[in-house]
Amino acid sequence: MAGFGFSEHFPGVGNIPAIKPFRRIIRQGRMVLSQIMTSTITPTTEEPHSETNYRSIVEHAIEGIFQTTPDGRYLLANPALAQIYGYGSVGELKGNVKEIARQLYVDPDRRTEFIRLMKEHDAVWGFESPIYRKDGSIIWISENVRVIRGEDGKVLYYEGTVEDITERKRTEEELRRAKTAAEEASRSKSQFLANMSHELRTPLNAIIGYSELLREEAEDMGQDSFTGDLKKIEKAGKHLLELINGVLDIAKIEAGKMEIHAESFDVAAMINDVAATVAPVVEKKGNHFKISAGDNLGTMFTDMTKLRQSLFNLLGNAGKFTEGGMIRLEAERRTESSLDWVYFRVCDSGVGMTQEQAAKIFEAFTQADASTTRKFGGTGLGLAITREFTHMVGGEISVESVLGRGSTFTMRVPAELPAAVPEPVQAVSTPVVDENVELSSDSPLVLLIDDDLTIHELVRRFLQKEGFRTICAQSGAEGLELARKLQPSIIVLDVMMPTMDGWSVLTRLKGDPEVSDIPVVMLTMVDNKEMGFSLGVDDYMLKPIERSGFVSVLRKYCEPHGTPTILVVEDDATTRDMLRSSLEKEHFAVIEAGNGTEGLKQLAATRPAVILLDLMMPEMDGFQFTKEVRAHSEWRDIPILVMTAKDITAEDRARLDGQVSRILQKGACGREELLAEISTRISRATRITITEREVAA
Amino acid sequence: MKKLLLVEDNEMNRDMLSRRLARRGYEIHVAVDGEQGLAEALRQLPDLIIMDMSLPVLDGWETTRRLKQLVETKAIPVLALTAHAMAGERDRALEAGCDDYDTKPVDFTRLLGKIENLIPAAT
Numbered sequence: 166m167a168g169f170g171f172s173e174h175f176p177g178v179g180n181i182p183a184i185k186p187f188r189r190i191i192r193q194g195r196m197v198l199s200q201i202m203t204s205t206i207t208p209t210t211e212e213p214h215s216e217t218n219y220r221s222i223v224e225h226a227i228e229g230i231f232q233t234t235p236d237g238r239y240l241l242a243n244p245a246l247a248q249i250y251g252y253g254s255v256g257e258l259k260g261n262v263k264e265i266a267r268q269l270y271v272d273p274d275r276r277t278e279f280i281r282l283m284k285e286h287d288a289v290w291g292f293e294s295p296i297y298r299k300d301g302s303i304i305w306i307s308e309n310v311r312v313i314r315g316e317d318g319k320v321l322y323y324e325g326t327v328e329d330i331t332e333r334k335r336t337e338e339e340l341r342r343a344k345t346a347a348e349e350a351s352r353s354k355s356q357f358l359a360n361m362s363h364e365l366r367t368p369l370n371a372i373i374g375y376s377e378l379l380r381e382e383a384e385d386m387g388q389d390s391f392t393g394d395l396k397k398i399e400k401a402g403k404h405l406l407e408l409i410n411g412v413l414d415i416a417k418i419e420a421g422k423m424e425i426h427a428e429s430f431d432v433a434a435m436i437n438d439v440a441a442t443v444a445p446v447v448e449k450k451g452n453h454f455k456i457s458a459g460d461n462l463g464t465m466f467t468d469m470t471k472l473r474q475s476l477f478n479l480l481g482n483a484g485k486f487t488e489g490g491m492i493r494l495e496a497e498r499r500t501e502s503s504l505d506w507v508y509f510r511v512c513d514s515g516v517g518m519t520q521e522q523a524a525k526i527f528e529a530f531t532q533a534d535a536s537t538t539r540k541f542g543g544t545g546l547g548l549a550i551t552r553e554f555t556h557m558v559g560g561e562i563s564v565e566s567v568l569g570r571g572s573t574f575t576m577r578v579p580a581e582l583p584a585a586v587p588e589p590v591q592a593v594s595t596p597v598v599d600e601n602v603e604l605s606s607d608s609p610l611v612l613l614i615d616d617d618l619t620i621h622e623l624v625r626r627f628l629q630k631e632g633f634r635t636i637c638a639q640s641g642a643e644g645l646e647l648a649r650k651l652q653p654s655i656i657v658l659d660v661m662m663p664t665m666d667g668w669s670v671l672t673r674l675k676g677d678p679e680v681s682d683i684p685v686v687m688l689t690m691v692d693n694k695e696m697g698f699s700l701g702v703d704d705y706m707l708k709p710i711e712r713s714g715f716v717s718v719l720r721k722y723c724e725p726h727g728t729p730t731i732l733v734v735e736d737d738a739t740t741r742d743m744l745r746s747s748l749e750k751e752h753f754a755v756i757e758a759g760n761g762t763e764g765l766k767q768l769a770a771t772r773p774a775v776i777l778l779d780l781m782m783p784e785m786d787g788f789q790f791t792k793e794v795r796a797h798s799e800w801r802d803i804p805i806l807v808m809t810a811k812d813i814t815a816e817d818r819a820r821l822d823g824q825v826s827r828i829l830q831k832g833a834c835g836r837e838e839l840l841a842e843i844s845t846r847i848s849r850a851t852r853i854t855i856t857e858r859e860v861a862a
Numbered sequence: 863m864k865k866l867l868l869v870e871d872n873e874m875n876r877d878m879l880s881r882r883l884a885r886r887g888y889e890i891h892v893a894v895d896g897e898q899g900l901a902e903a904l905r906q907l908p909d910l911i912i913m914d915m916s917l918p919v920l921d922g923w924e925t926t927r928r929l930k931q932l933v934e935t936k937a938i939p940v941l942a943l944t945a946h947a948m949a950g951e952r953d954r955a956l957e958a959g960c961d962d963y964d965t966k967p968v969d970f971t972r973l974l975g976k977i978e979n980l981i982p983a984a985t
Contacts, residue, residue, distance in 0.1 A: 370967035371874040377970060378882050406967060426953070 229327035235320050237265035249329045251298030271295040271303055272627055272712060287312045295623045303619045305334040338618040355420035365409050373402040411546035418553045425468045425557055427582040432462035432507060436496055439476045447484035447492050458496040465507060467582045471554040478547040479511040479574050487515030505580035514571040523566045527552040559583040609654035609723035613637045614644030614670060616662045631716050641665030645673055648680045654723035660689040668700060675701040684722040717772045717799050729774035729847050730754040734764035736782040747836050761785025765793055768800055774847050780809040791824045804846035864981055865889045867908040869899035871917050882970060896920025900928055903935050909981045911940045923958040930959035939980040
């Protein structure tokens with residue numbers, strides 16, 4: 166049992182922290198089981214009587230248990246495994262599955278990866294892959310497997326266990342979606358608040374205005390009995406306006422919509438202006454208001470409106486919580502680490518706060534305690550806004566307070582708005598595209614509309630490897646919304662979906678001028694191409710997904726890097742180099758092959774926009790290569806330009822006729838002509854595809 | 863008596879502001895959209911125009927731009943009223959040729975101050 170410890174790497178284990186401890190327990194259990202099983206059961210026909218109990222464990226295990234050969238056949242399987250894979254019996258499973266890589270794994274590369282990991286580590290734990298069941302449906306499994314070697318070190322077989330984790334994958338996907346939805350909801354909430362606050366201010370404007378007007382008229386007419394009540398309406402209206410303004414500011418900050426407008430101003434003048442405005446409020450409760458400003462304050466270049474508002478908030482606050490005391494505004498300019506800062510300090514001798522209260526005083530909708538609101542009024546937003554404003558102009562704010570003795574708020578602001586002000590606190594970043602962080606935003610965006618979450622995970626995974634970003638929608642309605650909002654490069658659509666089926670989604674997509682020109686590819690178990698094409702679908706693919714075909718269809722409609730790839734099949738290295746350098750100058754991507762066989766290999770890996778082909782080559786010549794390429798349906802429409810030094814005979818021409826786009830004579834054809842030819846072929850290829858689709862429709 | 867033209871589409875705001883300004887001794891003329899505002903400005907040649915910015919037919923920015931291009935009206939000060947208390951709105955108003963701006967909801971005392979700044983000695 167060497168090399169089987171838990172300190173081994175666990176390749177392929179998904180990382181969900183909450184599940185980890187449970188998984189460890191399961192692993193331990195499995196190891197015991199695995200040890201029992203492998204020490205006793207051999208793939209021979211001899212079954213010692215004493216091992217009946219162990220056999221029974223394997224027979225009745227809930228997890229699938231297997232032994233497989235390196236080339237992908239079953240030596241042993243238990244009934245649970247057959248059941249997980251959707252087969253009626255172990256016999257049926259073993260009889261049907263002869264090549265695990267292709268028949269089971271949705272992504273055949275998973276088997277290659279599996280064998281690679283086995284070579285490196287002799288065991289894998291939690292190796293997760295999507296696989297096809299017998300009926301073609303897809304489930305997710307997790308495998309724990311180890312290698313069994315002979316005395317000579319050669320691999321005899323693999324053995325291990327399989328667990329169906331489809332349900333867990335579904336939960337993970339749902340969690341991810343819920344998170345995205347929550348973030349989106351939070352953003353729309355802020356947007357709503359911002360809009361709503363504007364709407365609220367309009368009628369409020371009338372309420373405040375008319376109550377002022379009536380009060381003035383009542384005073385003129387000597388109707389003193391009305392003026393008191395009218396003043397109350399006016400005051401309540403103004404308070405409501407203050408609340409709405411606060412909510413609006415917070416919403417704007419959270420929605421990332423608060424902007425900074427820097428201007429140059431005299432600090433002393435600004436302070437005097439603030440003091441004059443705020444003095445009546447601050448002095449209301451018998452407070453003494455004092456300003457002490459240094460004489461070197463000079464000018465600042467920053468957002469004056471936000472700075473003024475911050476000072477209003479701090480001073481208004483001090484006035485609110487101080488009675489018959491002292492309120493002081495201090496300002497001072499200092500140079501610290503070669504930067505000029507202006508310090509503003511607001512000190513009061515008011516009620517003060519405990520440390521605990523001071524710690525959360527800057528949070529929105531939080532006052533020192535709930536009773537504060539009843540006693541002192543206010544929104545609890547002023548300090549939160551002040552802090553955000555201070556941060557926005559590159560400054561800091563802090564508070565020192567002693568309960569019963571008073572508080573001092575210190576605001577430190579750079580005299581010059583820094584070039585790169587830290588981003589305003591943003592509640593949400595763009596939600597949906599986050600999952601494709603590794604890919605640049607100019608990678609083509611694929612919108613997948615399918616109710617099957619397993620497909621989401623699968624498609625996202627392999628398209629990511631191919632350089633596409635993927636966004637998934639679980640329903641037709643969601644898909645339509647995302648299509649309009651994100652304008653993807655291509656839409657992949659399932660037919661069988663609850664509430665709104667793929668055909669209805671397709672009809673709506675094609676009927677909406679905003680999205681009607683986005684190519685739509687059907688990906689479905691329903692074989693009804695005619696229906697699809699008549700409704701305007703651009704391509705039709707059947708499930709189960711055939712990976713390379715799927716990718717090449719997507720490539721046809723959106724080239725991942727926007728650069729057309731040219732495959733150069735040419736045996737002479739000098740000619741290849743020359744072609745590469747002229748093509749790369751024209752921003753084409755170039756892949757090379759030294760003969761036909763290599764050319765086919767390259768084709769299997771990457772679909773080029775055009776093939777440049779030499780005829781006379783060793784191993785497989787251009788004629789044979791052309792024949793092979795045209796025999797593959799997915800390569801049939803790739804334009805081939807033949808470049809040859811050979812004198813083309815009538816017989817040669819006949820062999821190539823209809824198979825290649827054009828024959829160019831080496832030497833006779835210049836660089837310009839070649840490039841022009843390539844460009845024509847690339848644009849024509851797109852046109853031809855469209856025409857063929859129209860014909861098919 | 864100084865003549866003010868108030869261009870405002872919201873009926874309540876228009877009524878309230880015109881009444882309050884009239885009480886302060888101004889002669890008030892009103893218009894409900896930009897096009898009417900332009901016509902009324904040419905007819906009345908007021909001492910000052912108070913212009914709401916979000917107006918139907920012709921918005922306040924465009925109306926101001928045109929007023930500032932006409933020989934007859936280009937010397938008349940325009941005071942912009944914007945519903946949005948954002949600094950960007952002020953810049954937009956000043957760019958269009960407004961001489962000053964104020965935000966809604968209107969702080970009447972502040973508005974009076976701005977009016978008196980633009981046309982001294984009203985009464």
